[in-house]
Amino acid sequence: PIMxxxxxxxxxxxxTQHRRVCGCLYCRCFFFGxxxxxxxxxxxxxxxxxxxxxxxxxxxxxxxVFLISGTRLSLAAVNSASLCVVxxxxxxxxxxxxxxxxxxxxxxxxxTSHAFHSEMFDPILKPFAEAVEKTKRNAPKIPYISxxxxxxxxxxxxxxxxxxxx
Numbered sequence: 001p002i003m004x005x006x007x008x009x010x011x012x013x014x015x016t017q018h019r020r021v022c023g024c025l026y027c028r029c030f031f032f033g034x035x036x037x038x039x040x041x042x043x044x045x046x047x048x049x050x051x052x053x054x055x056x057x058x059x060x061x062x063x064x065v066f067l068i069s070g071t072r073l074s075l076a077a078v079n080s081a082s083l084c085v086v087x088x089x090x091x092x093x094x095x096x097x098x099x100x101x102x103x104x105x106x107x108x109x110x111x112t113s114h115a116f117h118s119e120m121f122d123p124i125l126k127p128f129a130e131a132v133e134k135t136k137r138n139a140p141k142i143p144y145i146s147x148x149x150x151x152x153x154x155x156x157x158x159x160x161x162x163x164x165x166x
Contacts, residue, residue, distance in 0.1 A: 052115025053093040055086045058106040068096065076117035087115035129165035137161070 054076060057064055064075055064084045073088035073096060086096060093109070100107045114120070139155035146153040148166050157163045 053090045054110040056108045074118040087118040125165045129161040132164045133161040
């Protein structure tokens, strides 16, 4: 269970009041997931300059990187050998979408509220890391794979606030 991995207090996920005062990472993840509060009354999604967009593209990573070089678009994810996700300003995504359609390359707009994993979220990384730093962080009790490195997470990574803002 995720609570074993993140090190929550027994039963705290059922107590609304406990979520407000608990410093365990499980509770903070719940808090960030529900409110995305990064401090000062700001929400992470509101802190991004613009909402932006994301586009799934049926191309290998190398080809995507080449296509978006020199733009403000970001390679958001590599989901398989020939399926990637690009994110950025909506107008830039629209332009890429048109270029791909002209070349008969399949793409699909993702139904997201923001351009996650893009430079548009850079302004919230430091405040988010600072918010995580205020939480109690425990080394994992159960091994799991880091979505940042693709290898088993280390105790050092799991307790480093900057890891969570990567």
